[in-house]
Amino acid sequence: MSHSDSHSHSHPHGNHHVHSHSGLIWRVFAFLSLVTVVEVILGILKPHALHLNNFLGTSYLNWIFLILTLVKAYGIAWYFMHLKDEKTWLRRSIVWTTVFLILYLSFYLLYEGGALGEIDHSLTKWQ
């Protein structure tokens, strides 16, 4: 079959002999599901050893949730949104920009939230 559009360049996805990635897709799905199952089990059980402590501002359990979330985000962005197959600098211009701005914003918002919390805590009366 020939391309019907008149562009002189050949479209990267117009190739009919691309082999299917469905094996990889199902493996990524299995991995994301597994991570979600682990999150849900930990969320229901909330083991005291992980939940009732404090490490860098929050419990070990919350750090585990946060890291697993980032792992899932990586799986979705790299394989489902196929950032893995994009040109290196296209991927970096997307990922580095977003990650930097989100870290920047979150740092100030959470830092300020902690300060507001101390004020609120000192002003709230519990009889």
Place this chain on the structure above:
Amino acid sequence: MEATVAENHKGKAWDGGGAEPFSASYGKMMMWFFIVSDALTFSGFLGAYGLMRFKFYDTWPIADEVFTHFPFIHGHYPMYYVAFMTFVLIFSSVTMVLAVDAGKQMKQGKVAFYMGLTIIGGLIFLGSQAWEWKHFIGGSYGAVILNDGKVVQFVDESGHQVTLESFSAKTPSERIQHTRSNGIWFMEEGALPPATLEQVINGFEASPNINLRLEKVDPATKHKIIVSKEEAKKYLSNAKSVVKGANLKVNEYGKTLFADFFFFITGFHGFHVFSGILINIIIFINVILGTYQKRGHYEMVEKVGLYWHFVDLVWVFVFTFFYLI
């Protein structure tokens, strides 16, 4: 050299769609621009949510006590329902990426099949979210709001929450719901709580096994603090009103801000899912009509796929921050 420089642009970038910096077409690049800006919008919302959680770090509602319902089953089942919703969305992401994959091989029938499954998955997710909202708005046990805005709840001897109607005094109440047919014809009010404040307070004083629970979380156990009967009476002497359920003004589970952020952020995300379904349907019709087969490539499926995966990506974070952490 990895950087791609367009050759035929005649001094204009993306002239006629011919040039493709980074080997990404104009449309795909713009979809990524949109996704980056939308990601920052969502981080702004989630960041504001985080700010308020840090501010109210010892009084924030515990998600496991809020989202406990599961269809057709009575009882206390935290997490299961939202886990189901997460699976639906991840699975619809899988069918979407399978549609993109089939498009690269120019298999029209397979693309249509997987796009159809993706749309169904999106609809199931939206329906589930509506169900979740319904139960959050309807509430579970009811609570009392104090004059200073604190929300107090009622528990039995084992520390489990009990409904207001289970212990409130059964004294007759004059109060009936104001509708258009029984009061001022152009005014009405929402459903009344299951018991009046007076019935709740009288019932509480008459039931020795019912205790009062504060919003405040004990840092050692991460459970909300249950106070003695004498202290409870002092709190209840400042009671303002009875509340059942949650909306933008009151929330039986605790801080109203929790409900505000929940409605706003899951609502904004749900609106993304809704528009994603609409765009998916348009592309689905085009796939069936053979538009992309004639065009020679299925890049439109890939672009709408990027948007759909992004919606899934956002849900991963919403799931973590609203239900897990």
